[in-house]
Amino acid sequence: MDAVAVKGLAYQYQAGGPSILKCINFKVTQGEMVVVAGLSGCGKSTLCGCISGTVQCNRYGVMKGEVVVNGKNVREMRAAKLALEVGMVFQDPDMQLFSPTVEDEIAFAPENLCLPPDRIRERVDGVLALVGIADLREANPYQLSGGEKHLVALAAVLSLDPPVLILDEVMSQLDAAGKKRVSTVLKKLRDGGKTIIVVEHDLEAVAFADRLLVLENGAAVRFDRMETLLADRDFMAAIRLIC
Numbered sequence: 144m145d146a147v148a149v150k151g152l153a154y155q156y157q158a159g160g161p162s163i164l165k166c167i168n169f170k171v172t173q174g175e176m177v178v179v180a181g182l183s184g185c186g187k188s189t190l191c192g193c194i195s196g197t198v199q200c201n202r203y204g205v206m207k208g209e210v211v212v213n214g215k216n217v218r219e220m221r222a223a224k225l226a227l228e229v230g231m232v233f234q235d236p237d238m239q240l241f242s243p244t245v246e247d248e249i250a251f252a253p254e255n256l257c258l259p260p261d262r263i264r265e266r267v268d269g270v271l272a273l274v275g276i277a278d279l280r281e282a283n284p285y286q287l288s289g290g291e292k293h294l295v296a297l298a299a300v301l302s303l304d305p306p307v308l309i310l311d312e313v314m315s316q317l318d319a320a321g322k323k324r325v326s327t328v329l330k331k332l333r334d335g336g337k338t339i340i341v342v343e344h345d346l347e348a349v350a351f352a353d354r355l356l357v358l359e360n361g362a363a364v365r366f367d368r369m370e371t372l373l374a375d376r377d378f379m380a381a382i383r384l385i386c
């Protein structure tokens with residue numbers, strides 16, 4: 144079954160402004176991990192925002208086409224419902240952290256679902272263990288490193304257990320050990336059935352992903368098996384994804 148179907152997606156931040164996304168079509172199967180890559184400014188974050196419903200498309204932005212997540216059109220869903228279907232970890236984790244402790248940050252969404260306290264505790268303990276940040280439980284999120292903040296933001300998103308996860312460059316501030324830690328978590332989540340779309344420049348760090356979507360100047364130019372595209376060194380060099 145398709146977990147995410149993007150059909151003829153086009154986006155402008157302002158009517159009459161530049162077309163940031165240009166008729167993008169692709170489908171992601173449930174339990175698949177897809178990497179989105181392309182040069183800076185090609186529209187990766189905008190695509191993530193369109194899929195997660197976090198991009199502006201009422202007052203200023205103009206979105207055309209359709210994004211369907213688990214059979215539901217994201218533009219027809221209220222934010223609270225959409226958050227149960229698709230969770231997004233932003234490129235800048237400070238955009239989504241606001242609680243005094245990591246534990247409060249993770250508990251916030253389940254509390255807002257009015258889950259009973261023992262279920263909330265269960266979820267908090269579960270995601271702290273899954274993401275491997277149990278030692279940060281009492282920490283102040285603002286005082287963490289960039290990489291740790293991304294892990295806390297991922298844990299907070301996982302507290303709602305959405306079937307689809309979108310991660311926008313969460314490894315960019317991590318050293319090799321940090322990247323390995325995140326990729327291990329992503330593998331575990333994918334193997335557990337989550338559908339994952341991840342924007343990443345370091346393709347070696349996510350080489351275990353299933354498919355790679357290459358964007359160039361707002362258009363999807365290739366969508367193929369990860370190993371097929373990594374092996375196509377002429378294409379990858381021409382598109383400047385490898386030297």
Ligand SMILES: Nc1ncnc2c1ncn2[C@@H]1O[C@H](COP(=O)(O)OP(=O)(O)OP(=O)(O)O)[C@@H](O)[C@H]1O
Pocket residue numbers: 156163181182183184185186187188189190234
């Ligand atoms: N809020 C906004 N208003 C107007 N234009 C924007 C806005 N956000 C992004 N853009 C423009 O949209 C284009 C695509 O930006 P986007 O952030 O989606 O690209 P990206 O591929 O994620 O880049 P990067 O790799 O640098 O994060 C860029 O030209 C950017 O300047």
